[in-house]
Structure formats: C-alpha cells, structure tokens
Amino acid sequence: EVQLVESGGGLVQPGRSLKLSCAASGFTFSNYYMAWVRQAPKKGLEWVATISTSGSRTYYPDSVKGRFTISRDNAKSSLYLQMNSLKSEDTATYYCARDNYGWFAYWGQGTLVTVSS
Amino acid sequence: DIQLTQSPSSMSASLGDRVSLTCQSSQGIGNYLSWYQHKPGKPPKPMIYYATNLADGVPSRFSGSRSGSDYSLTISSLESEDTAIYYCLQYDEYPRTFGGGTKLELK
Numbered sequence: 001e002v003q004l005v006e007s008g009g010g011l012v013q014p015g016r017s018l019k020l021s022c023a024a025s026g027f028t029f030s031n032y033y034m035a036w037v038r039q040a041p042k043k044g045l046e047w048v049a050t051i052s053t054s055g056s057r058t059y060y061p062d063s064v065k066g067r068f069t070i071s072r073d074n075a076k077s078s079l080y081l082q083m084n085s086l087k088s089e090d091t092a093t094y095y096c097a098r099d100n101y102g103w104f105a106y107w108g109q110g111t112l113v114t115v116s117s
Numbered sequence: 118d119i120q121l122t123q124s125p126s127s128m129s130a131s132l133g134d135r136v137s138l139t140c141q142s143s144q145g146i147g148n149y150l151s152w153y154q155h156k157p158g159k160p161p162k163p164m165i166y167y168a169t170n171l172a173d174g175v176p177s178r179f180s181g182s183r184s185g186s187d188y189s190l191t192i193s194s195l196e197s198e199d200t201a202i203y204y205c206l207q208y209d210e211y212p213r214t215f216g217g218g219t220k221l222e223l224k
Contacts, residue, residue, distance in 0.1 A: 102208030107160035
C-alpha cells in the first residue's frame with residue numbers, strides 16, 4: 001500500500017524558514033517524480049514544486065521560485081521542501097504527492113504551515 | 118502559463134441526477150488533464166487522468182471526456198458521497214496549474 005506521511009509543519013514567523021519532510025513507503029520511491037501541492041485556507045489547490053527521480057531536475061511556479069527548494073533522498077525514501085523567506089500567503093496545508101507522469105496519483109494527509117507573527 | 122477555467126464555480130443537484138462539470142483550457146494540452154475530488158479534512162483524491170481514464174478505485178458512475186479544449190467530468194447518477202469540490206489539473210507543461218474548482222452540493 002502506498003503511503004505518504006508529511007511532517008514538519010507548524011507556526012513560523014514571517015521571514016523565517018521551515019523544512020517539510022515526506023516519508024514514502026509501499027512503492028519504489030526512486031522510480032517516481034515527486035511533488036508538493038498546497039491549499040491555503042478557503043482557497044483552491046496550488047502546485048508548489050516537482051522533482052525528478054534523481055533530483056537533478058526541479059520545477060517551481062513563480063510564486064515560490066527562489067524561496068523554496070525541493071529535494072529528495074532516495075536511500076531514505078524521503079522528500080523534502082525547504083521553505084525560506086516565508087510570507088503570510090504561504091500559510092497553507094502542504095501535501096506531498098507521487099507524480100505519475102504528470103498527474104498526482106497518491107497524496108499524503110498534509111501538514112499545516114502557518115506563517116504569522 | 119496555462120489557465121484552466123472551471124464552470125460552474127458551484128452547483129447543487131439531487132440524488133440520482135446526471136451531473137457534468139467543465140474545465141476549459143486557455144491553450145492546447147492534449148489529453149494531459151486530470152480531475153480530483155476534495156473533501157474537507159481529507160487529501161485530494163484522483164478521479165480521472167489523461168482526460169478519460171478512471172483512477173484506481175473510482176466508481177464507474179464517474180467518467181471524463183474531452184471536446185477540443187473543453188474537458189468534462191460527468192457523474193451519471195449522483196450519490197450523497199459525491200458532494201465535494203472538484204479540481205482539474207493540466208500536466209502538459211510546467212508550471213502545473215489547477216482550475217479554480219467546482220463545489221458540488223446536494224439540493
């Protein structure tokens with residue numbers, strides 16, 4: 001059974017940093033692109049980042065480019081999202097997702113990030 | 118960036134109704150479109166991928182179709198458990214983009 005478990009969310013002040021983790025199991029992690037998707041309160045879904053199988057290629061929307069960094073450790077079947085210079089508009093539930101050639105076939109339960117002073 | 122426009126933004130229907138939700142793309146994306154069902158407190162659930170393919174475990178009352186740049190998610194006979202917000206996603210190019218969602222409620 002595919003499982004994705006996010007951790008690392010919490011309350012953080014504007015301008016500070018936070019690192020999210022996603023532990024994957026039930027599939028060969030190194031064979032799949034992985035992604036982060038978020039949902040701000042009362043808003044829709046927003047794609048945040050995608051990383052290739054080896055980690056050599058990463059993709060971001062303009063809203064987080066230069067502030068967020070997606071990475072992975074295939075030996076640990078883990079995905080990460082380093083978030084720097086956080087803004088109030090980054091407040092959201094962050095989901096880890098398995099990328100199946102572009103669409104998101106499996107999702108974690110999500111971790112809440114609140115950016116507030 | 119590719120824009121996806123979902124319509125209607127919200128709707129209500131009765132049990133047993135046939136319901137169709139629409140997602141229009143601002144440019145050609147072929148069949149690289151997927152649909153997700155999202156309920157409060159739960160992660161999004163994939164419903165359709167590659168425009169017309171049913172994801173694992175999705176009931177057969179759901180179907181996806183395409184006409185040009187218009188994509189539809191159809192529920193042949195609405196059940197109470199289908200109330201949710203539905204989002205489309207294009208994965209033809211980066212940045213990936215979601216539609217604004219359609220909130221489906223029971224009448």
